Every structure is written in C-alpha cells, then in structure tokens.
Amino acid sequence: MVEVGLEEASYPIIIEASSLSSTGEVIRKRIGRKRGVVITDETVDELYGSDLDDSLRNEGMKIDKLVVEPGEGSKSLDVAGRLYQELAELNLHRDSVVLAFGGGVVGDLAGFVGSTFLRGLPVIQVPTTLLAQVDSSVGGKTAINLARGKNLVGTFHQPEIVLIDPVVLETLSSADVRSGLGEVLKYGLIWDENFFWKTVESLELFEEVGDPEELEASVSRCCEIKAEVVGRDELDKGLRQILNFGHTIGHGIEAGSGYGELKHGEAVIWGMIGELWISLNRGYLTDETFDQILGALTRLSLPALPDDLTNARLLEYIHRDKKVRDGVINCVLIKEPGEDIDLERVGDTELKGAWEFLRSLEVSQG
C-alpha cells in the first residue's frame, strides 16, 4: 500500500494482484458507504464488469452502473451532461460513492463528474490500464476535453481510495502497454535512475504482460513516486510540474495527431526524446548519457509521428497548451537523470531542433 499524504485529504493506493474481487470489502471497511454508482466503458464492463458487480453486491451495496463508449470521445461535456442527468435520476445523494472503473478516459471523466455532482461525491478510482494505474488515477486531476484542446476543463479532486489490480493488465493491447510504459520510464528519468534501467531491462516482460503479478513492484514504485510528488505539491504549482517531463512536446504531438492514432503515453515517449534532445543541445546532458537513454527508449516499437504534422503546426499546438503562461513555453529539462531536473523556458528554435531530430530518428528507424 502507498499513502498519498495530503493531511485531511490523504488516501491509500492499494496495489494487489486479484484485488478487484475484494473491492466491495475494501469500500465497506474503509468508507462504509452502501450506495454508489460505477462509471465504466463498454470494453472494461464486458471484461471485468461482473467481477466488480459481484464484489460490491456481496457486501450489500446498492450499485448502479453507467457505461460510456470507449475512447477519448467520451471525455466530452456532452457525455458529462448525460452522466449528470443519469446521476440525478438515480437520486444519488452526498452519501453515495462514484467508482471510476476503467482507463485514463474513464478515470478523468468519472472523476470530473463525481467531483462536480452535488459539489463533489467521494470518488474511488479502480484503474484498469497501465497508464491509469501508474499515473492518471493518482493525484486527483480530473478532466474533460473541448474541441479546442485536451483536458481544458477539470478539477482537482482527490479520490478516497485508489484500488489497483495488476491482473487486469493481462488483457491490454500492446499499444496500451507501451503507452503506460512511457509514463513508467518517465518516473525513472525524473526521480529514480535505477528504476529506469531496471524497467528497461525488463521491457520485453512488460510488452508481453506475460505474468502481470510481476508488474506489481513496478506499478507500486510509480505510485510511490507520484504520491511523493503530489503530497508535496497537490495543486501543481511547483514540484508537480516535473511530472510533465515529455509532455510539452508530447501534448503537441498528441494534439497534432488528432488524438487516437497515437496513445497518450506513446506521444509522451516521443516528447521525452525531444526534450532530452534540448537538454543535449544545451550541454546539460553528455552525448553518452543521451545515447544510452535514447537507445533504451527506442527499443519500444514506437508508432510513426503524424505524417502531416509540420513544425509550424506543432508549435501552434504547443503554444495553445494550458501550461503556457504569458506566452512562455516551459519544458522539464533533465540535467542528471533521476537527480537534477528543472522546469526551464525554451525557445521556438530549440523546439524546432527537437522536432527535426524526432523526424530524423523516424527516418533512420524506418
């Protein structure tokens, strides 16, 4: 178990193989609510819905279920509005819990709806993808997308509990595993270099998800790091921004791909390479360190960058990001992996250089 220390808002992250079937028991023991609603998507519901239902019903909970379509399209105000109506019709009150059961999309959407319905219901995150387990389910950021960009609307609303069962990762696609691995490797680079190299050594294990119980230690380490960072900076005003390593360029690439072609974590891997290149270019990293990390990251079979994404359009997307202040673009730059990390202002020329490097890499790989 990992504790996210936020004084009154502290909560546990419970990571345990096959724990899905004890969800009801955990809720009864820890928060004692009898009434709730599960928000999930069709894919997760088909695979694991009945396991969760059984676990909750066994504890005598009265649970309703709201199912959305899988995919980024569900993180919209329209879908949020439909969920609000359904929650209102179910006559949920403040004594009800919301279980967010799914990947990052469901976690962000259900977290947002739960955090705003009746000015905030208790939310329990039950993440089912590697990305959600190591990243989006922890830390209380919720979000929906607007036509103009991703995650432009959202709240900070810490969950009551995060319940992680690594066994459910078995059914992930390799793209989903790779997407999660992007964030796993990110934690290593910003916080724990040994963990980075250990993860790299077992990349094959991850990509196949042969024995998901072995993932438990990795998922735990990521949650520990995220809990530590969030505990020190809940509202993203300082330290927490190091979690955005790879995300300045990564978000730009994701937006440029129209969301969908590349998974979030895959775009982040491209973004990390680009931002490492800026560190190299500034002389913050030696060629040797850069090449070692690059070699490790490119062992993942990354999908191609969006064909029609020009440098100009990438810059446009980067400038539109919500992290921009007063027109200034900041990047998390690594000087010493796992040790010396800074948020620094970067210029358009450097970003262009990074983008050209990524394109050249693609050519040499292809």
Added chain:
Amino acid sequence: MVEVGLEEASYPIIIEASSLSSTGEVIRKRIGRKRGVVITDETVDELYGSDLDDSLRNEGMKIDKLVVEPGEGSKSLDVAGRLYQELAELNLHRDSVVLAFGGGVVGDLAGFVGSTFLRGLPVIQVPTTLLAQVDSSVGGKTAINLARGKNLVGTFHQPEIVLIDPVVLETLSSADVRSGLGEVLKYGLIWDENFFWKTVESLELFEEVGDPEELEASVSRCCEIKAEVVGRDELDKGLRQILNFGHTIGHGIEAGSGYGELKHGEAVIWGMIGELWISLNRGYLTDETFDQILGALTRLSLPALPDDLTNARLLEYIHRDKKVRDGVINCVLIKEPGEDIDLERVGDTELKGAWEFLRSLEVSQG
C-alpha cells in the same frame, strides 16, 4: 473590509460605495493580473458594463467580455459549455482572471466555469444584487442547474476578492430587494437577533433603496456573519449548514414554482416562516416570539405561493434536494433567535403542518 479566513485561501470582501470604478486598481494592487475576462448578463452590462470596462482598461488590463442572457436559464450546462469554448478561443491561460459581474446567477455560473476551466482560474466576484452581495458571492459555492433540480452541479472554489459596491443596488426591482432581504433577515435570526430587529425597523428603507450608501453597514454585517461561518466550515460539513435556515422548505417551494415566479430569497422567507412554525410546533419557540418574528417577516409583501403546488409535490421536491442523506430530511430549527440553532431531523407530518400553516397565512393575508 471583511476577511474570510481560510488560511492560504483567505480573501477580502471589500464593501464600499462607488467602488465599482476602482475595480481595476484593486485587481492591480492585490493580484496584479493583466489579462482577464468579464462574465456578465445583458441587464448588468447595459447598466454598469462601461463603468467596469473603463476601470479595468484604465489600469492597462486586457479584458474580454462574455455576456449571457439574464435569468436562471443561463445557469445551465449548455451555457457553461458555450463559455468554455469562448474562453478557449480567447486563448486564456492560468494567468488570467475571471470577473463574475452580476447577480446570483452570474456569480454561480461564472464561478463554476472559472473554477473548472484549466482546472481553476482565479475568480473575482463583483456582485450587483442584494442577494449576491450578502450571500452568494461569498463562500465559494458555485453551481449550475440540471433539468432535475437547482444547483445539482457545482464546486467549492473561493474567490480571490469579493468587490461590493452598494450603489449599484439603486437599480434593483423591489422583488430583487425583497429577495436579498430574505437572506439579510436570515442572518439576523441565525446569528444576531439585534441585527434582525434593526433590519426590520428599516424595512421601508430597504424596499425603496432610497439611499444605498446606508445599506453598506447592513451588507457588511451580513458578510461578516457569512465570513465567520464559512471560515469555520468551508466545505459545508457542519456549522455552515445553519445558513440553510429556511432553505429546506424554501428550495421545495422554489422548485415547485418552476423557478422564476418567486425569487430565491422570497421562497426562503416563506421557508423560514414554515421552519419557524416547526420550532413553534415542537415547543422550541414560545407563541410570543413566533408571533413577533412572523409579524416582522409578513411586513414584506410576499408574492403568492405557487397555486398548483400540493403538499405531496412539495414533499417530493424536498426529498429530492441534494442536502438529503439516507432519505432523512433535516431542517435548521431556531430555539432562541441568534443564539440557539440546531440542524434536526424533521418528519413529513411536520412538513405538512408547516405547509398548511403557510397556505392559511396566505388566505388570511389575501
């Protein structure tokens, strides 16, 4: 000036005649932001929009304005969605402020949108109705309505500053003044009996709003009380619930009227009378005290209760309210005005008695 004490989230309520024209200066001095957006409605914009614009432009702020239609209908997810799109198109970033310039509807709506856009921009409340000045602009509750009920979606998001100019009350309709007075009298009954009687003595002054500068002391006292209560219980888990005096029955009446016929504060006055009747019925209040207060409250020319609202439908609305937990209806009951107040469970029979009393009162008044 009144301070709302919430540690890091503390903020000032600045109450000053003709202060509207110094809004820009206050923002520059206190929070130093240069970029922002005013969210207002057509009525307020027409009356006072240019005064506010001038004040902000004089300080070199870059301000855009988003104008919604007046009335409860604007507190919807659709209007919130339109505002989100417009904010995104304006390329607002986290360094921008949102000014909520209007009555309760604008304050709740702009507060909600501001609290969720980019996971929360700083919000400045510039309330222009008596109700908003003494109640809804202070305390950080934001809300929008769903088809199933009022304020079912919202957040807690404290403003950076509340800027109150009592001079703008001059242009209020008498219904709007009465609506605000409902809340003013509520503060007296739950916190400060002298203030209640002082307000009652000058009811005519209020109803005419002859000299709005004289209202300053009243508005200040209400803000002091609200600040004290919110400072002790920001998230509405205990003490803050006394602010719901009159609101259990009042919200039911408001819902039963379809919103619009009765103003919020007018429904609250009816609700206070009903809830005082429950206190009388339980022997918490003497006949004498009850009659005195009733005499004072009925000096306001209250609009009729909704014709077609039966007791059964009222109960249905009351049971649907978001304050209900486990099917239990609570009311704020007054034992000693301004002194001894409790949130207690009430039964449907008592609520029926209260409703019959309100109907009888209407007959005797009519």
